[in-house]
Amino acid sequence: MRFPPDFVDKVREANNIVDVIAPYTQLRSAGSNFMGRCPFPDHNDKTASFSVSEDKQLYNCFGCKKSGNVFTFLKDFNGQSFPEAVEFLARRANIALPERDEDPREKRQRELREAVLTTNRLAASYFEDSFKKLPESNPVRVYAAKRGLTPEIIETFKIGYSSEDWQGLVKAMRARRIPLETGEKAGLVKKSTRQGGDSHFDLFRGRLMFPILAASGDVLGFGGRVLANEEPKYLNSPETPVFHKGRVLYGLDVTARYIRSQDEAVIVEGYMDAVALYGAGIKNVAAILGTAFTPDHGRVIRRMTPNVLMLLDGDRAGIQGAERSLPALLAAEIRPRGLILPEGQDPDDFLKEHGVEALREQMASAGDLFTLLLTRHWMADYRATAADRMAVVERAGAALAPAGPGLLQSPMAELFMSEMARYLDVEVAWVRKTLSAKISAMQNRAGSYGEKPSEKSYGPATSGPSATIFEGNVAPAAGNLSSAGGKDPRREQQIDLSGISREESAALGLLLQSRFLMSDLSEASKEWFSSGAAREEHPIAYLFDDEGSRKLIGNALRRYGQQPEAFATLAASLMENVAQPEILQKSLAEAALLFSTSQSDSHSGSAGDDSAEKHRRHMAKILNAIQRRRKQADLNRVSLELREVRGGASGERSQELMERYMTIQRELKEIENERRMFERGD
Secondary structure, three states, X not given: OOOOHHHHHHHHHHOOHHHHHXXXXXXXXXXXXXXXXXXXXXXXXXXOOEEEEOOOOEEEEOOOOOEEOHHHHHHHHHOOOHHHHHHHHHHHOOOXXXXXXXXXXXXXXXXXXXXXXXXXXXXXXXXXXXXHXXXXXXXXXXXXXXXXXXXXXXXXXXXXXXXXOOOHHHHHHHHOOOOHHHHHHOOOEEEOOOOOOOOEEEOOOOEEEEEEEOOOOOEEEEEEEEOOOOOOOEEEOOOOOOOOOOOOOEOHHHHHHHHHHHOOEEEEOOHHHHHHHHHOOOOOEEEOOOOOOOHHHHHHHHOOOOEEEEEEOOOHHHHHHHHHHHHHHHHOOOEEEEEEOOOOOOHHHHHHHHOHHHHHHHHHXXXXXXXXXXXXXXXXXXXXXXXXXXXXXXXXXXXXXXXOHHHHHOHHHHHHHHHHHHHHOOOHHHHHHHHHHHHHHHHHOOOOOOOOOOHHHHOOOOOOOHHHHOXXXXXXXXXXXXXXXXXXXXXXXXXXOOOOOHHHHHHHHHHHHOHHHHHHHHHHHHHXXXXXXOHHHOHHHHHOOOHHHHHHHHHXXXXXXXXXXXXXXXXXXXXXXXXXXXXXXXXHHHHHHHHOOOOOOOOOOOOOHHHHHHHHHHHHHHHHHHHHHHHHHHHHHHHHHHHHHOOOOOHHHHHHHHHHHHHHXXXXXXXXXXXXXXXXXX
């Protein structure tokens, strides 16, 4: 947001630079100025060479030569952009931001964002207070100490605790008169299914809580870690109006200043690893949250430094995450290095076993990420044959394709291609030609939901409401997703819907009859693209097990993305591609009958928020039924294997299966509770 000069001046005048800087270093009066040790982390100041002028509202360090005004300080010290610094200081001085010309929809979105941020601030304070009230002998405090969470670390990262109380946060929200519906939007509470009881319950219970903050200090979301061996071990906030995991890196509110001063960011895979590294003295760290490193992450980091070290867990998932992250890093013009830890270890494990100095040595010797992937991944089974050389380059091309063909024109790519040619003992020109051909082929196929994104996908990420439709912890079904490709659909083989289930038939009809749901699916698909997630994690896999259904919706999604204004004819255009059109006609008819009770026509383009929510609620009920069927099938499989194991295998395997059986039972019970909630809400 652009601010008028008079507003910026008003904010500057309302914030005394001495008061803004004082929390970061002790200042003492020295004549007309204030003096103290330089607060910037790259200057180990021992002589109090940092001067702040209250009259001029400027600071200057005679040692490291940093200087500026209050906005410059926040930019250099906290890593905030100029607009973020202005907003932060405006809120600090209780100055209302300038009114903007906005339509009713924009106003509703802004007001919802502000309400969610207010609710998140309350929740963060509640979790912090809950932890502070625990006695030293409490198992939660004992566990935190065992994990190396010192009082200083807990205070720095504002770590808290969500009690086992099902309505602790609910009560706190009611006391502050915050609508519980806003708590739902924030992903903090959920509606209860109990009759005659209170209406909501806390989603985070019995967990250490890690607030996820923006550089401005706004609480965007939370990560929760259980204290025992329960599942899920880690639970993050869902996508909300203010929290999008593909755009947020954990810890930057604390560590941005160290990343700037050391000119490198160490990227890890979770908040526990980030906190462990910070506590060990490696403070230029940030963590991704359950996704690969995305282009939006790259843009955030690039404002601070062009250098990144990916510190990866020592398992197959770690190197796969590195491969998915590489194009986003290169597209942001970042120079990435990579370090894969010993198998079975994450950074926290490595620190405990080997110590911080051993880790620093490993980090110092880490090579570039491209060469790491080349030697450890793409050349894993290399035998120096012509076919092997072709396979290695094609694997690299497939991984780099999301960054677009322009990547090959960059100086860094030239170095990578020279390195690859040296390892493969071929000419650089051949490597360039083969890489270019593979990337172009991937680009041409990028219209299919089953392929990785093209260059276009590396624009600003969307904030689609995927969490609304694709809600719940659903394991994607086994099997490959079908790819629609970039071909003329009239020449494709007809799609077989004979294996479709009743629930999937209903979902198919709903998607093709509701513009809202198709738009939601499109946004969720874009987010999947930008996250770099695996093919099996595409949102279509959360809805459909049947291969024909997946392919049909893949076609529909591609066509909708190309021409959303033609949604009204989308279903009809797909009919000729279906081997059993009567099945699709029945699905569409049932969906039309279901929607006929809505107040407005979903095809008209004028349907309001009520119609959208009704459509999403119908889809959520269908997804719940799909979840029940999948979980019941999982339960049956584990039960059968458990009976076989008890007939002669080890007790350890039997115990493992029993724990899995109990976990699925709990998950199935939660799904059943959700189903009852839907029934009572009708």
